Amino acid sequence: SAVISQKPSRDICQRGTSLTIQCQVDSQVTMMFWYRQQPGQSLTLIATANQGSEATYESGFVIDKFPISRPNLTFSTLTVSNMSPEDSSIYLCSVGGGGIYEQYFGPGTRLTVT
Protein backbone atom coordinates (compact mmCIF):
# COMPACT_ATOMS: atom_id res chain seq x y z
CA SER A 1 0.00 0.00 0.00
CA ALA A 2 0.98 3.67 -0.21
CA VAL A 3 0.29 6.67 1.97
CA ILE A 4 -0.36 9.81 -0.03
CA SER A 5 -0.67 13.35 1.25
CA GLN A 6 -1.83 16.43 -0.61
CA LYS A 7 -1.47 20.13 0.05
CA PRO A 8 -3.52 22.20 0.36
CA SER A 9 -6.54 20.23 1.47
CA ARG A 10 -8.80 23.01 0.25
CA ASP A 11 -8.56 26.52 -1.11
CA ILE A 12 -10.72 29.33 -2.35
CA CYS A 13 -9.18 31.24 -5.22
CA GLN A 14 -10.11 34.16 -7.39
CA ARG A 15 -10.76 33.91 -11.08
CA GLY A 16 -7.67 34.36 -13.21
CA THR A 17 -5.17 33.18 -10.59
CA SER A 18 -3.26 29.91 -10.42
CA LEU A 19 -2.97 27.28 -7.71
CA THR A 20 -0.31 24.61 -7.31
CA ILE A 21 -1.30 21.37 -5.61
CA GLN A 22 1.36 19.16 -4.08
CA CYS A 23 1.28 15.39 -3.82
CA GLN A 24 3.72 13.45 -1.63
CA VAL A 25 3.98 9.64 -1.48
CA ASP A 26 5.68 7.67 1.28
CA SER A 27 7.47 5.37 -1.17
CA GLN A 28 9.09 5.62 -4.57
CA VAL A 29 6.69 5.09 -7.44
CA THR A 30 7.16 5.18 -11.17
CA MET A 31 3.86 6.68 -12.17
CA MET A 32 1.64 9.21 -10.48
CA PHE A 33 -1.78 10.22 -11.71
CA TRP A 34 -3.88 13.33 -11.37
CA TYR A 35 -7.68 13.15 -11.39
CA ARG A 36 -10.42 15.73 -11.27
CA GLN A 37 -13.84 15.28 -9.72
CA GLN A 38 -16.25 18.02 -10.64
CA PRO A 39 -19.30 18.59 -8.43
CA GLY A 40 -21.74 15.72 -8.79
CA GLN A 41 -19.52 14.02 -11.34
CA SER A 42 -17.22 11.07 -11.31
CA LEU A 43 -13.45 11.13 -11.40
CA THR A 44 -11.70 11.88 -14.66
CA LEU A 45 -8.03 11.32 -15.34
CA ILE A 46 -6.19 14.54 -16.17
CA ALA A 47 -2.69 13.21 -16.79
CA THR A 48 -0.08 10.62 -15.97
CA ALA A 49 3.22 11.88 -14.58
CA ASN A 50 6.38 9.83 -14.93
CA GLN A 51 9.59 10.94 -13.31
CA GLY A 52 12.05 12.24 -15.85
CA SER A 53 9.65 12.71 -18.71
CA GLU A 54 6.83 14.97 -19.80
CA ALA A 55 3.40 14.23 -18.40
CA THR A 56 0.89 12.52 -20.66
CA TYR A 57 -2.42 14.34 -20.85
CA GLU A 58 -5.82 12.84 -21.54
CA SER A 59 -8.15 14.18 -24.16
CA GLY A 60 -9.62 17.50 -23.08
CA PHE A 61 -6.71 18.48 -20.84
CA VAL A 62 -3.72 20.54 -21.95
CA ILE A 63 -0.35 21.34 -20.45
CA ASP A 64 -0.86 25.10 -20.56
CA LYS A 65 -3.89 24.80 -18.31
CA PHE A 66 -2.64 21.98 -16.05
CA PRO A 67 1.17 21.99 -15.96
CA ILE A 68 2.60 19.11 -13.98
CA SER A 69 5.99 18.62 -12.42
CA ARG A 70 7.55 15.33 -11.31
CA PRO A 71 10.97 16.15 -9.89
CA ASN A 72 11.51 12.81 -8.13
CA LEU A 73 9.92 9.44 -7.44
CA THR A 74 7.90 10.55 -4.40
CA PHE A 75 6.57 13.97 -5.34
CA SER A 76 4.49 15.72 -7.98
CA THR A 77 2.68 19.00 -8.41
CA LEU A 78 -0.33 19.98 -10.48
CA THR A 79 -0.97 23.62 -11.26
CA VAL A 80 -4.40 24.85 -12.22
CA SER A 81 -3.73 27.94 -14.30
CA ASN A 82 -5.84 30.98 -15.09
CA MET A 83 -8.68 29.58 -13.07
CA SER A 84 -12.36 30.03 -13.78
CA PRO A 85 -15.37 28.91 -11.73
CA GLU A 86 -15.58 25.81 -13.96
CA ASP A 87 -12.31 24.64 -12.41
CA SER A 88 -14.01 24.27 -9.03
CA SER A 89 -13.46 20.59 -8.31
CA ILE A 90 -11.72 18.10 -6.12
CA TYR A 91 -8.28 17.26 -7.47
CA LEU A 92 -6.78 13.93 -6.45
CA CYS A 93 -3.45 12.32 -7.05
CA SER A 94 -2.98 8.59 -7.10
CA VAL A 95 -0.30 5.92 -7.48
CA GLY A 96 -0.14 2.23 -8.17
CA GLY A 97 -2.55 0.17 -10.13
CA GLY A 98 -2.02 -1.77 -13.29
CA GLY A 99 -2.75 -5.45 -13.53
CA ILE A 100 -3.00 -7.03 -10.12
CA TYR A 101 -2.15 -3.92 -8.15
CA GLU A 102 -4.64 -1.62 -6.52
CA GLN A 103 -4.56 2.09 -7.12
CA TYR A 104 -4.24 4.35 -4.11
CA PHE A 105 -5.52 7.89 -3.80
CA GLY A 106 -4.63 10.94 -1.82
CA PRO A 107 -7.24 12.76 0.26
CA GLY A 108 -7.85 15.32 -2.46
CA THR A 109 -7.71 19.09 -2.74
CA ARG A 110 -11.06 20.85 -2.81
CA LEU A 111 -10.76 23.93 -4.99
CA THR A 112 -13.38 26.66 -5.18
CA VAL A 113 -12.95 29.43 -7.73
CA THR A 114 -14.93 32.62 -7.20
Place this chain on the structure above:
Amino acid sequence: KQEVTQIPAALSVPEGENLVLNCSFTDSAIYNLQWFRQDPGKGLTSLLLIQSSQREQTSGRLNASLDKSSGRSTLYIAASQPGDSATYLCAVDQTGANNLFFGTGTRLTVIP
Protein backbone atom coordinates in the same frame (compact mmCIF):
# COMPACT_ATOMS: atom_id res chain seq x y z
CA LYS B 1 -14.84 5.20 -25.03
CA GLN B 2 -15.57 3.16 -21.94
CA GLU B 3 -18.63 4.30 -20.00
CA VAL B 4 -19.30 3.14 -16.48
CA THR B 5 -22.72 3.39 -14.88
CA GLN B 6 -23.73 2.76 -11.29
CA ILE B 7 -27.24 2.09 -10.09
CA PRO B 8 -28.77 3.21 -7.84
CA ALA B 9 -27.33 6.68 -7.41
CA ALA B 10 -28.37 6.68 -3.78
CA LEU B 11 -29.50 4.00 -1.37
CA SER B 12 -30.72 4.14 2.20
CA VAL B 13 -31.04 0.96 4.26
CA PRO B 14 -31.56 0.07 7.91
CA GLU B 15 -28.61 -1.29 9.84
CA GLY B 16 -28.10 -5.03 9.49
CA GLU B 17 -29.54 -5.33 6.02
CA ASN B 18 -27.65 -7.00 3.20
CA LEU B 19 -27.37 -4.92 0.04
CA VAL B 20 -26.09 -5.00 -3.52
CA LEU B 21 -24.55 -2.18 -5.50
CA ASN B 22 -24.43 -2.44 -9.26
CA CYS B 23 -21.86 -1.34 -11.80
CA SER B 24 -22.07 -1.75 -15.56
CA PHE B 25 -19.56 -0.92 -18.27
CA THR B 26 -19.93 -0.68 -22.01
CA ASP B 27 -16.68 -2.24 -23.22
CA SER B 28 -16.12 -5.73 -21.86
CA ALA B 29 -12.44 -5.79 -22.87
CA ILE B 30 -11.17 -4.74 -19.47
CA TYR B 31 -8.00 -5.46 -17.57
CA ASN B 32 -9.43 -5.21 -14.08
CA LEU B 33 -12.19 -3.58 -12.05
CA GLN B 34 -11.79 -1.91 -8.70
CA TRP B 35 -14.31 -0.88 -6.06
CA PHE B 36 -13.62 2.14 -3.87
CA ARG B 37 -15.38 3.96 -1.12
CA GLN B 38 -15.19 7.72 -0.89
CA ASP B 39 -15.61 9.51 2.40
CA PRO B 40 -15.84 13.31 2.51
CA GLY B 41 -12.40 14.86 2.94
CA LYS B 42 -10.66 11.49 2.93
CA GLY B 43 -10.17 10.66 -0.71
CA LEU B 44 -10.78 7.16 -2.00
CA THR B 45 -10.16 3.90 -0.21
CA SER B 46 -9.63 0.78 -2.26
CA LEU B 47 -11.99 -2.03 -1.26
CA LEU B 48 -11.54 -4.82 -3.78
CA LEU B 49 -9.80 -5.38 -7.08
CA ILE B 50 -10.99 -8.05 -9.51
CA GLN B 51 -8.78 -9.03 -12.39
CA SER B 52 -10.43 -9.77 -15.71
CA SER B 53 -9.79 -13.50 -15.30
CA GLN B 54 -11.51 -13.63 -11.90
CA ARG B 55 -15.18 -14.01 -11.09
CA GLU B 56 -15.22 -12.62 -7.57
CA GLN B 57 -13.22 -11.30 -4.65
CA THR B 58 -14.08 -11.24 -0.98
CA SER B 59 -12.88 -9.12 1.91
CA GLY B 60 -14.68 -9.44 5.21
CA ARG B 61 -18.31 -8.47 4.72
CA LEU B 62 -17.69 -7.39 1.14
CA ASN B 63 -17.97 -9.55 -1.94
CA ALA B 64 -17.47 -8.25 -5.44
CA SER B 65 -18.37 -10.22 -8.54
CA LEU B 66 -17.46 -9.67 -12.14
CA ASP B 67 -19.26 -10.83 -15.27
CA LYS B 68 -17.04 -9.44 -17.95
CA SER B 69 -19.00 -10.75 -20.89
CA SER B 70 -22.15 -8.94 -19.80
CA GLY B 71 -20.27 -5.85 -18.63
CA ARG B 72 -21.41 -6.03 -15.02
CA SER B 73 -20.04 -6.07 -11.52
CA THR B 74 -21.79 -6.13 -8.19
CA LEU B 75 -20.63 -5.25 -4.71
CA TYR B 76 -22.42 -7.17 -2.00
CA ILE B 77 -22.28 -5.80 1.54
CA ALA B 78 -23.44 -8.13 4.26
CA ALA B 79 -24.90 -7.03 7.57
CA SER B 80 -24.55 -3.34 6.84
CA GLN B 81 -23.37 -0.96 9.55
CA PRO B 82 -23.63 2.83 9.94
CA GLY B 83 -19.88 3.00 9.33
CA ASP B 84 -20.51 1.68 5.83
CA SER B 85 -22.19 4.98 4.94
CA ALA B 86 -20.15 6.46 2.10
CA THR B 87 -20.13 6.83 -1.64
CA TYR B 88 -19.10 3.65 -3.44
CA LEU B 89 -17.34 3.93 -6.78
CA CYS B 90 -16.43 1.30 -9.30
CA ALA B 91 -13.63 1.89 -11.76
CA VAL B 92 -12.50 -0.01 -14.81
CA ASP B 93 -8.92 -0.27 -16.01
CA GLN B 94 -9.15 -1.07 -19.67
CA THR B 95 -5.55 -1.59 -20.62
CA GLY B 96 -3.56 -2.17 -17.45
CA ALA B 97 -2.05 1.28 -17.91
CA ASN B 98 -3.85 2.67 -14.87
CA ASN B 99 -6.24 4.93 -16.73
CA LEU B 100 -9.30 4.22 -14.63
CA PHE B 101 -12.79 4.95 -15.91
CA PHE B 102 -15.00 5.71 -12.94
CA GLY B 103 -18.72 5.41 -12.44
CA THR B 104 -20.61 8.26 -10.79
CA GLY B 105 -21.04 6.29 -7.61
CA THR B 106 -23.74 5.08 -5.26
CA ARG B 107 -24.23 7.09 -2.10
CA LEU B 108 -25.08 4.65 0.67
CA THR B 109 -26.65 5.63 3.96
CA VAL B 110 -27.05 2.99 6.65
CA ILE B 111 -29.58 4.06 9.25
CA PRO B 112 -28.90 2.96 12.85
